[in-house]
Amino acid sequence: xxxxxxxxxxxxxxxxxxxxxxxxxxxxxxxxxxxxxxxxxxxxxxxxxxxxxxxxxxxxxxxxxxxxxxxxxxxxxxxxxxxxxxxxxxxxxxxxxxxxxxxxxxxxxxxxxx
Amino acid sequence: xxxxxxxxxxxxxxxxxxxxxxxxxxxxxxxxxxxxxxxxxxxxxxxxxxxxxxxxxxxxxxxxxxxxxxxxxxxxxxxxxxxxxxxxxxxxxxxxxxxxxxxxxxxxxxxxx
Numbered sequence: 085x086x087x088x089x090x091x092x093x094x095x096x097x098x099x100x101x102x103x104x105x106x107x108x109x110x111x112x113x114x115x116x117x118x119x120x121x122x123x124x125x126x127x128x129x130x131x132x133x134x135x136x137x138x139x140x141x142x143x144x145x146x147x148x149x150x151x152x153x154x155x156x157x158x159x160x161x162x163x164x165x166x167x168x169x170x171x172x173x174x175x176x177x178x179x180x181x182x183x184x185x186x187x188x189x190x191x192x193x194x195x196x197x198x
Numbered sequence: 199x200x201x202x203x204x205x206x207x208x209x210x211x212x213x214x215x216x217x218x219x220x221x222x223x224x225x226x227x228x229x230x231x232x233x234x235x236x237x238x239x240x241x242x243x244x245x246x247x248x249x250x251x252x253x254x255x256x257x258x259x260x261x262x263x264x265x266x267x268x269x270x271x272x273x274x275x276x277x278x279x280x281x282x283x284x285x286x287x288x289x290x291x292x293x294x295x296x297x298x299x300x301x302x303x304x305x306x307x308x309x310x311x
Contacts, residue, residue, distance in 0.1 A: 120300075127288045127302025128241070186300065187257075188241040 088172045093193040102159040104192050106172030109153045115176050119157045121168040162196045169193050204289050204303035212311050219274045219306045221289030230272040233288040279310040
């Protein structure tokens, strides 16, 4: 699976959009981009995933560049409860044999300030 | 809302004791996982299972063992706890078919004195 690079930390003002970048320059054509987040001391929570089209759900939007080498997770109106570590993961969907080894990496610590 | 439960939430125990961390899910998921995470550090996969009577070692070597006798239950056991086992243990599950939407429990924070 392709490796991802994320900034170690970011700050965002409450009510503003939080844009979290992720580089995955070695991504291959059948690899999806997944985002999870982990609020302090809790288990990670799935946010969104996509292949090449932009995706949106009730939690966030995922923007993937045309060359698929990078993506951005957008939290449109960040709240204090969005303070968490955000993980960008690249993974071949359907790869049963490798046991869903989702490698979470170090992620980005997003701090939403009042 | 995910229905995956871990007990206990916190466990403080002495060296040499045998412990079992419980994990149960009511979603009928075939795939279950155990991750280990130290404070401020990455999650590491230590065990996984594709279904009943299926268990595999993960990426990080662990002295713990797991069993999968029922679909909904995936306990983790340490035969003789040591201070080096102090960590947070997170259980997760997902459906078969490669959809990587993992659902995590709240974790067990283990402290071995």
